[in-house]
Amino acid sequence: MIRLAIAEDHQSLIDGIELLLKYEENISIIGTANDGEKLIDIVRLKQPHVVLTDIRMPKIDGIAATKIIKKEFPHIKVIAFTMFEQTDAIEQMINAGASGYILKNSSLEEVLNAINVVSKGETYFGKNVNVNAINKESSTKKKGKLTKRQIEILALVAQGKTSREIAEQLFIGVQTVDTHRKNMIRILGLHGKGELLRYALEKKYNF
Template identity: 40%
Template sequence: MADPIKTIKLLLVDDHVLVLDGLQARLELEDHIEVIGTACNGLEALNQADKLKPDVVLMDVSMPVLNGLEATKRFREEQPLVKILILSMHYEKEYILSLIQSGANGYVLKDVSSEELVQAITTVHQGGTYFSSGASAALFTDTLTTKQKEPLTKREISVLKEVATGLSNKEIAQSLNISVRTVETHRQNIKNKLEIHSSAGLIKYALDKKLID
């Protein structure tokens, strides 16, 4: 018998009340999501999170008082266990990268379906990263069309396939009958050769090259 899905305690952050109301009404339809609070800016989000202890914060970027970028930096410093999922209308590569570098666990554009938003929340809560297709395209199109300086070896391709299916280094080592240290070395070599330095980017690359379904 499968274990029941753990309820996700969610804090919503947006400076538009109508957006908050709409998100709350939709997400509360999900059995495994509990909206425990809302906030209208980054500072209020930090204060609310300190009191309510959410698992995931779903946050806009363009907000008064303290924007989503600065709030994300502070969350990483003050409440590092909280997962941060950005929900934004901005799709510029530099904009998204700045949020990732600040510690966001995912980035979803506001044109996604409610089903995909639920999937994104669930994914980051489980320790993964999530980027909607529009965000991924903005991030990785330039990288994927850049010519590789060195081709991947057969072993590196094998490791990349395993990485793209979500296996841990230990699981990959067991699957390929190699040491964890060797897996770590291969992963770093893959990232350097492809000039892709995130798990989401490697997954997108593997999908585009049809290394995985």
């Protein structure tokens, strides 16, 4: 009997999976959550064998939640169930310790299949999930690693704040903020006026 926990902010989808698994003899749903915080609570309390989780969720996102779960309970298998097919998202999820990755435009049958496969200790990746591209990319070039401070500033850039406003908020000089911006632009390989804002907004939206 596989003990399963589900985290997904769309209750309708949870309902659908529950309906499907009601008649599955070897899987029991031991808890469901609409956000990452609740998921971690459930995992700590009931320790499932497999966790099926969305990436974009309130409070704690799926990537962060997976990291926490894998740190505390390395034996628990995590499957990402999301609409993001960007290599960036897949990579982060794998690095967080996920054993599987399936897209929401897959069938429920595939979801069921993935749960069974990862519970045996294997990995499962959906058809549209190109895992090969990931390893090559992340092993050769390790671009895009920002520091804490840079991410902090990037978040404020995403909020539409100017360098001056960011400087005031963080109690640092405007030119320091500008230096951080320049460094981020270099690290991320961007060029042009609105590009950092663009990047910041996209990141924000993506997870």
